[in-house]
Amino acid sequence: MLSSLWDNQRLRSWAGQILLLALFGATIWWLADNTLTNLAVRSIRVGFDFLWRQANFPISESIVAYDPSDTFFRAYLAGIGNTLLISAVVIVLATLLGLVVGLGRRSRHPLVAGFAGAFVTLMRNVPLIVQLLFWYALLTTALPPPRQAWQPLPGAFLSLRGLYLPGVEVDGHGWLFCLGAVAGAVLWWRGAARVERRFDLTAPRVAALLAAAYAGWLVLLWLGCGIGLRPSLPRLAGFNFEGGLRLSPEFTALTIGLVIYTSAFIGEIIRGGVDAVARGQWEAGRAVGLSDRQTLFHIVIPQALRIIIPPLTTQYLSTVKNSTLAVAVGFPELGLVVGTVINQTGQAIENVLALLLVFLTISTSVSLLMNWYNARVALVSR
Amino acid sequence: MTIACEPAPPPRPQRPPLWQILFGDAGSAALTIVTLAMLVGLAPALNWAVFDAIWQADTPARCREGGACWAFVAAKLRFIMFGVYPPDEQWRPLVVTGMILVMVLVSLPPRFWGRRLVAAWLVATAAMLALMWGGFAGLRPVTTANWGGLPVTLLLALLSLGLGFPFAVLLALGRRSRAPVSRLLSILTIEVVRGLPLVGLLFVASIMLPLLLPAGWTIDKLGRTLAALTLFAAVYLAEVIRGGLQGVPRGQVEAAQALGIPAWKMIWHIVLPQAIQKVIPPLTNTAIVMVKNTSLVMIVGVFDMLSAGRSAASDPNWPSPYAETYVLVGTVYFAICFGISLYARWLEKRVQEKEYR
DSSP: OHHHHHHOHHHHHHHHHHHHHHHHHHHHHHHHHHHHHHHHHTTOOOSSGGGGSBOOOOOSOOSSOOOTTSBHHHHHHHHHHHHHHHHHHHHHHHHHHHHHHHHHHHOSOHHHHHHHHHHHHHHHTSOHHHHHHHHHHIIIIISOOGGGOBOSSTTOEEETTEEEEOEEEEESOHHHHHHHHHHHHHHHHHHHHHHHHHOSTTHHHHHHHHHHHHHHHHHHHHHHTTOEEEEEOOEEETTEEESSEEEOHHHHHHHHHHHHHHHHHHHHHHHHHHHHSOHHHHHHHHHTTOOHHHIIIIIIHHHHHHHHHHHHHHHHHHHHHHGGGGGGTTOOOHHHHHHHHHHHHOOHHHHHHHHHHHHHHHHHHHHHHHHHHHHHHHHHTO | OOOSSOOOOOOOOOOOOHHHHHHSSHHHHHHHHHHHHHHHHTHHHHIIIIISOBOOOSSGGGGGSSSOBHHHHHHHHHHHHHTTSOGGGTHHHHHHHHHHHHHHHHHOSGGGOSHHHHHHHHHHHHHHHHHHHOOSTTOOOOOGGGOOBHHHHHHHHHHHHHHHHHHHHHHHHHHHOSOHHHHHHHHHHHHHHHTSOHHHHHHIIIIIHHHHSOTTOOOOHHHHHHHHHHHHHHHHHHHHHHHHHHHSOHHHHHHHHHTTOOHHHHIIIIIHHHHHHHTHHHHHHHHHHHHHHGGGGGGGTOOBHHHHHHHHHTOTTSOOOHHHHHHHHHHHHHHHHHHHHHHHHHHHHHHHHOOOO
């Protein structure tokens, strides 16, 4: 009787599953119980109400307006804003540089291929944090003080205080304008596809009309939001520069380090994708009389994209995660802000949970976005 | 049947002369000039690192002018490599580093792979840890707070990979299993950990672990860091092993079932050996990633090679030679990681040439 029960495979498998679930539940319960006891012993309060208290700590730079008298919640927003900013800047720049590196490695030109190869090997085999610290050390010790600033390009100044670039000051509702412009572009793009399907022959003329409509919309927005632009050039005043767009040494080091490191990986992904397209495709392109460049852009790249996009998504996600290494150079992105908040409030659990939640949200949304793009590319190129 | 004569070798591809490759048409000439310009642009760096560098300095002040201060690196090398380990006991971390090197060299040729090698690694690791800790045979006990430098970096990488591997196998098997609870728990673990930055995980370990465990249990900082690194390694290894499991033909499982081999024996003796053999080249990649990741422990205050270097460079007697220190630390990492990747390339070529058993 018992042995027949033991031999019943389904029963055994189910019993195993239930046991596993019970074990998992017991572990969670045990950890939660320990935590509650420990918290009670150390008399730490639990809860998210600290978010609405005054933060009282400065954040050196932030795209979200922030002041030490703001709440912890606001500090969080500032951290998230900085994380998103640095990730977006790095992803765009690293993709462009990665394209150059990847195609450079495939080049038949020996100098270019060798240079790109050495670059990739060096960057991929040295830890990112060492590279970040190296760039930060260069920017904060090797550069001259503001009075003797280097001027790599007219109007741009590189000194110990950071990189000063010519900038533009925007009056009025700049954010509203950007939002409206993006919304208009999306409408234009969807509309063009729909109109083109219906009136096939007049498509170029319709496209011109749509472009004109979009331009009109931009002008309306410009006036409606009261946008005014004033050029602002950095100039030396006393011991520092005034005006212009200031990129702090922290931001500059983080951007340089992350872009260079990430571009080596993206370069390899792009090279792998291009290599993976069958050689017959190149030969076929040549056979029908396309130039190498035409074959690359019209035949190989559309097919390579399908191979490139999944690993590229992973790379973008690790870039967002790598931005937390800013802790090492002191750029106030989310990781650093959370560390400070934990020090200020002593409420580790809530803050760590919040950090995890934000990163899981970002990871999930980037994968969803890239999956959507991947589906589009896969359909279009079939 | 005999073959009358050897087939003629294929014609050698004709290479155009060098000047034609470099300056043949406008495009390649432009590329040549751009690359050369970039190389020339790197000249100041070479100047700094070699020609203007100070190689020897009787006093730190001599480093104030000139290029890179390698004299500093020479003076602090011992500190960067071994941290605050008691100076007269530093032969112990040196021996440990040597043992790791020997063990890695022994493990390289595929014909040594097997259960005996695993056992040897277990014994060697225990010996290394014992030697670092001391407290027996007249060796002075040294707590982990005083461990530092290169041995910590190497031990963290080794231990996280070694301890993570069994968990990785379980997670990979769980993810592929048809049983709902194991599959869901595995997917949950893998996806959550993969969605997090390692820095976040290190924070969690260093701050939350003391809260999660009962009052009497204390894990030191190194142990907490190791726990985070192990979890991280396990999850990334699991995804690689899953690839290997997918590569084992279904016929192998069906054959085992037809022979009436019990499930766990089938997994242990038939599926896993084939799966793991398939993924050894990609596993070396994970090894590189983990070696690089050990550098992040600096952020939670573990005294690895990078933090030892950083605190050495903050010595006020020297003119802040941070760049030099990071070049040194970067070179050590580069040597390790590039070595592993060369080995991986060699291994992959071997796999292509013949399926090793």
